[in-house]
Structures are given as structure tokens and as C-alpha cells.
Amino acid sequence: MMGMSHFRSGEELLAEAGRLGLYLPYRESIEPLLEPLPIGEQVIPNRLAIHPMEGFDSEPDGAPGDLAFRRYQRFAVGGSGLIWFEAASVVPEGRSNPRQLYLHQGTFDRFSRLVEETRAAADGAFGASHRPFLVLQLTHSGRFSRPEGVPRPQVAAANPDIDHRFEGVTLLDDDYLRGLQDHFVEAARLAHMAGFDAVDIKACHGYLVHELLGAGAREESLFGGEDLTARSRFLMELVDRIGAECPGLPVAVRLSLFDGIAWPHGFGVPKDGSIDSDLTEPLLVTGELIDRGCVLLNATSGVPSFNPWTGRPYNRPVSGDREPPEHPLTGVHRLIRMTAGVQKEVPDLPVVGTGYSWLRQFYPQVAAAVIAAGDVSIVGVGRGAFAYPEAPRDLMEDGRLDPARVCIACSGCSELIRNGRPGGCIVRDREIYGKEYRELHASRRKERG
Ligand SMILES: Cc1cc2nc3c(=O)[nH]c(=O)nc-3n(C[C@H](O)[C@H](O)[C@H](O)COP(=O)(O)O)c2cc1C
Structure with missing residues (x-):
């Protein structure tokens, strides 16, 4: 298995990078992580973020359930300066599973309570001067929708590489997309009233808004085809509408810079059909987003059920999946490099970096060096936060992480949600999620008898 080694020191990690021919930034002092940063009108207390991580544990109507309250409570007392709440659907048919969050009038009260309790927990732990920035991710799961627990793919354009897995695929027409924008705007309005600091229009990981960005094969549509203006129209109109209809609500975007899918179905790839990262279009999209007032970008990569190693480098795949075709550190390095390629071009836009959990207890030293180089503004962890939500607190208090608490990139959390179960760390949060896994x-x- 690739990358199974447990590095005992930063030197060992750097030696592995060197062996692979990769330059990995690294510095012993993690101070850059603990500096505040303005986002829009607010200031976040540190550069440590938690990425959106679906828990698959909502109530049937889409309201956050008890495990979601527990999750965000743990995140809040852990000290992260930015908590990016998991994907919440804006329509029932676009839910990724029957227990995905879904924000609508009927669930609004529970979302408000979730924000309130998250804020109270952070306040109780660190005092009023520590106010984490709370973003809610809004989405339609598109091709990966499973609102009743079985696939119900709804797509911007057919993709022969993926669609052979499904029985019936619905092509969404322009009228549907126009109507969907209304639901995004309504959910944004509710999120604002519930007390979130910003909403994210999820444009990553193969879900609908991201799929539209690469929908070169979509024909006779305002929202797809050869032209990037058409492919990004859905997203840009939405940013404009939220700006106009939800005054005072900052907009963020989680954007896949590269999806590992060839043109005319992929985004962030060259037009010659090869599968490589090409930042030309992601940079154009980022520039447009800034012009339209977007205050925060979260840079990510890959399509989880198609090429999971691209966006969440791991040591062990989900049971039954193939071994990754590249060393996990190659994936980590690609994410850092691509994100730097964007951050360098837009130094005034806070960009959140992804891909750090695999580095275990050494991610702060790498992250601090990347921030110090101006290659990213904020560093997020996803799986790492399921495992070790108090990592920021330990960094504040001790300047280092406890190796016994870090994520080991075993894919247990991914496997749980892939199978429709509540997601969390099967190793470090064993009582609940180890039990789910067993x-x-x-x-x-x-079943096998
Ligand atoms: C169980 C699980 C749930 C996830 N849910 C979301 C989500 O709701 N929205 C999203 O943008 N990314 C989601 N991701 C991706 C993570 O936010 C993150 O990008 C990825 O895990 C890589 O970061 P890491 O290496 O720190 O884990 C999820 C990942 C996992 C493993």
C-alpha cells in the first residue's frame, strides 16, 4: 500500500517528498497559523479552518439531527477560526442521501439553533474575542443525488465515463436550472436569517454547479457548451442574485480547480482531451467571482466517487475500491501547488487550502510555510477535523499536535457515508463511528451469507 509509512519526524516527511521529486514547504514555527485575517467586514481569529464534511445524519425533513449538533459543538470548542458547514441541499430531489441537510422554511428553526449553539460553544470556550466565521455550503447533488437512498442522477450533460454506472439519467433543462436558482436564493436568505456569516455556492466535486462549469457537451443551452461564459452563467447569476436579494450576506465559493475528467466533460483541464491541471479557466472564474463581490474561495479538487485520491489523498481506499494510482503525497502536493497558482494571482482574496489531513501531525508545519509564502491564506482540514477537532486549541497551547489523535487517512469516514451511514472518525471517535463501521x-x- 502506498504511503503507509508513519513519519516520525518532519525530516522523514521531507525526505519522502524529496524521493518523489516534490518540493514541500515546511517550517518549525507555526505562528502564521495563529494570525487573524479579515474576511469581508469580519476578522477571523486564526487561519485554521474546518472543511465542509457531510455527516449523513439529518432528520428526514433535512433538519440537523443530534449528531450534527454534537459535531459542530466539537468543532466550535476546538478553536478553528472558520467552520465551513457541510453541504445542505436547496431542493429535495437534489439531496445526496435521505439524511443530507436540507434548508427550507420547515427546517429553518433547527438551523438557527445549530448556529446559536455553535456560537455559544465557541464563546464559552474562548470568550467573545474569538468569533469563528461560519459558512453554510448550499448545493444540488446533480449526478450524485440519492434523495431516497438510490441513485437519481440529474445532470447538466451526459458523461460516458461515469453514466454507465447508472440506470436512468435525467438531463436537466434550462427551465429547471432557472427555477433552481430561486431555491438557492431562498436558502441563502434563510441561512442569513439563521445567523451564518456567509453562504457557499458549492461548485466542486462533480456536483451540479461544478458539473455545469465543465459542461462543454451541453447543447443548445444558456448554461453550457464551448463557451466559458455560458458554462459559468449559472454560478455568476446566482452570485449576483444573492448579492441583490440578500443584502449584507457575503458569498463564498468552494471551487474544484481540477476534476481529473477530460474535456468536454471536465473543468480545469486542457482542451486537448488530456487529464492534467490547467488553471486557465479556474482563474477566469475566480476573477469573475471577485468582480461580483465573492469574499472567500475554498480551493479543492476531484470527484469523490470517481477519483477520490485526487481530492482526499489516503493510505487505504474505501473497501472494494482500487488502490490510488499515485502516491498520496503527490495528491497533497498537487492541491498545494494549484491553490498557490490561484492565490498568487488574487492576493487580496482569502483562499482556503485543502488536502492537509494526510500529513498527520506535520500538517501545521507545512501549512504555516505555505501561508508564509503567500501561497494560501487559510488552511482547512476535513477528515482531520473528524479525528481531532481540538487540533487548533492544541496548536494555540502547545504549538504542536498529538500524533495519537491525528487522522490516519484510512477512508473509514468515506466508507460510512458511501454506504448511507452517519459519517465520522472510526478510529478516534470510535464509540459512535467505530460501532457504525463494525x-x-x-x-x-x-448479506454474503
Ligand atoms: C465523509 C466526508 C464528507 C465530505 N463532505 C463534504 C461536503 O459536504 N462538502 C464538500 O465540499 N466536501 C466534502 N468532503 C470533502 C472534504 O471537505 C475535503 O475536501 C476532503 O476530505 C479533503 O480534505 P482532508 O484531506 O483534510 O480530509 C467530504 C469528505 C469526506 C471524507
Whole structure:
């Protein structure tokens, strides 16, 4: 298995990078992570973020359930300066699973309470001067929708590389997309009233808004085809509408800079059909977003069920999946490099970096060096936060992380949600999620007889 080594020191990690021919920034002093940063009108207390991580544990109506309250409570007392709340659907048919969050009039009160309790927890732990920035990610899961637990793919354009996995694929027409914008705007309005500091229009990981950005094969549509203006129209109109209809609500975007899918189905790839990162279009999209008032960008990559190693480098795949075709550090390095390629071009826009969990207890030293070089503004962890939500607090208090608490990139959390179970760390949050994992495997064994 690739990358299974447990580095005992930063030197060992850097030696592995060197062996692969990769330059990995690294510095012993992690101070840059603890500096405040303005986002829009607000100031976040540090550069440590938690990425959006779906928990698959909502109530049937889409309201956050008890495990979601627990999750955000843990995140808040852990000290992160920015908490990016997981994907919440804006329409029932676009839910990724029957227990994905769904923000609408009927669930608004529970979302408000979630914000309130998250804020109270941060306040209780660190005092009023520590006010984390709370972003809610809004989405339509598009091709990966499973509102009743079975695939119900709704797509911007057919993609022969992926669609053969599904039985029926619905092509969404322009009228549907126009109507969908109304639901995004309504959800943004509710999120604002619920007390979130910003909303994110999720444009990553193969979900609908991201798929539209690469929908070169979409024909006779205002929202797709050869032209980037058409492919990005849905997103840009939405940013404009939220600006106009939800005054005072900052807009963020989580953007896949590269999806590992060839043109005319992929975004952030060359037009010659090769599968490589090409930042030309992501940079144009970022520039447009800035012109339209977007205050924050979260840079990511890959399509989880198609090429998971691209966006969340791991040591062990989800049971039954193929081994990754590249060393995990190659994936980490690509994410850092691509993000730097954007941040350098837009130094005034706070960009959040992704891909750090695999570095275990050494991610702060790498992250601090990347920030010090001006190659990113904020560094987020996803799986790492499921495992070790208090990492920022430990960094504030000790300047280092506890190696016994870090994410080991075992893909257990991914496997849980892939199978429709609540997601969390099966190793470090064992009582709840280790149990879920054991039950999942027991039920598999039973099915096999
Ligand atoms: C269980 C699980 C759920 C996730 N849910 C979301 C989500 O709701 N929205 C999103 O943009 N990314 C989601 N991601 C991706 C993470 O935000 C993150 O980009 C990825 O895990 C890589 O970061 P890491 O290496 O720090 O884990 C999810 C990842 C996992 C493993």
C-alpha cells in the first residue's frame, strides 16, 4: 500500500517528498497559523479552518439531527477560526442521501439553533474575542443525488465515463436550472436569517454547479457548451442574485480547480482531451467571482466517487475500491501547488487550502510555510477535523499536535457515508463511528451469507 509509512519526524516527511521529486514547504514555527485575517467586514481569529464534511445524519425533513449538533459543538470548542458547514441541499430531489441537510422554511428553526449553539460553544470556550466565521455550503447533488437512498442522477450533460454506472439519467433543462436558482436564493436568505456569516455556492466535486462549469457537451443551452461564459452563467447569476436579494450576506465559493475528467466533460483541464491541471479557466472564474463581490474561495479538487485520491489523498481506499494510482503525497502536493497558482494571482482574496489531513501531525508545519509564502491564506482540514477537532486549541497551547489523535487517512469516514451511514472518525471517535463501521461490515457479512 502506498504511503503507509508513519513519519516520525518532519525530516522523514521531507525526505519522502524529496524521493518523489516534490518540493514541500515546511517550517518549525507555526505562528502564521495563529494570525487573524479579515474576511469581508469580519476578522477571523486564526487561519485554521474546518472543511465542509457531510455527516449523513439529518432528520428526514433535512433538519440537523443530534449528531450534527454534537459535531459542530466539537468543532466550535476546538478553536478553528472558520467552520465551513457541510453541504445542505436547496431542493429535495437534489439531496445526496435521505439524511443530507436540507434548508427550507420547515427546517429553518433547527438551523438557527445549530448556529446559536455553535456560537455559544465557541464563546464559552474562548470568550467573545474569538468569533469563528461560519459558512453554510448550499448545493444540488446533480449526478450524485440519492434523495431516497438510490441513485437519481440529474445532470447538466451526459458523461460516458461515469453514466454507465447508472440506470436512468435525467438531463436537466434550462427551465429547471432557472427555477433552481430561486431555491438557492431562498436558502441563502434563510441561512442569513439563521445567523451564518456567509453562504457557499458549492461548485466542486462533480456536483451540479461544478458539473455545469465543465459542461462543454451541453447543447443548445444558456448554461453550457464551448463557451466559458455560458458554462459559468449559472454560478455568476446566482452570485449576483444573492448579492441583490440578500443584502449584507457575503458569498463564498468552494471551487474544484481540477476534476481529473477530460474535456468536454471536465473543468480545469486542457482542451486537448488530456487529464492534467490547467488553471486557465479556474482563474477566469475566480476573477469573475471577485468582480461580483465573492469574499472567500475554498480551493479543492476531484470527484469523490470517481477519483477520490485526487481530492482526499489516503493510505487505504474505501473497501472494494482500487488502490490510488499515485502516491498520496503527490495528491497533497498537487492541491498545494494549484491553490498557490490561484492565490498568487488574487492576493487580496482569502483562499482556503485543502488536502492537509494526510500529513498527520506535520500538517501545521507545512501549512504555516505555505501561508508564509503567500501561497494560501487559510488552511482547512476535513477528515482531520473528524479525528481531532481540538487540533487548533492544541496548536494555540502547545504549538504542536498529538500524533495519537491525528487522522490516519484510512477512508473509514468515506466508507460510512458511501454506504448511507452517519459519517465520522472510526478510529478516534470510535464509540459512535467505530460501532457504525463494525455494523456496516457485519451486515455485509450477513448479506454474503
Ligand atoms: C465523509 C466526508 C464528507 C465530505 N463532505 C463534504 C461536503 O459536504 N462538502 C464538500 O465540499 N466536501 C466534502 N468532503 C470533502 C472534504 O471537505 C475535503 O475536501 C476532503 O476530505 C479533503 O480534505 P482532508 O484531506 O483534510 O480530509 C467530504 C469528505 C469526506 C471524507
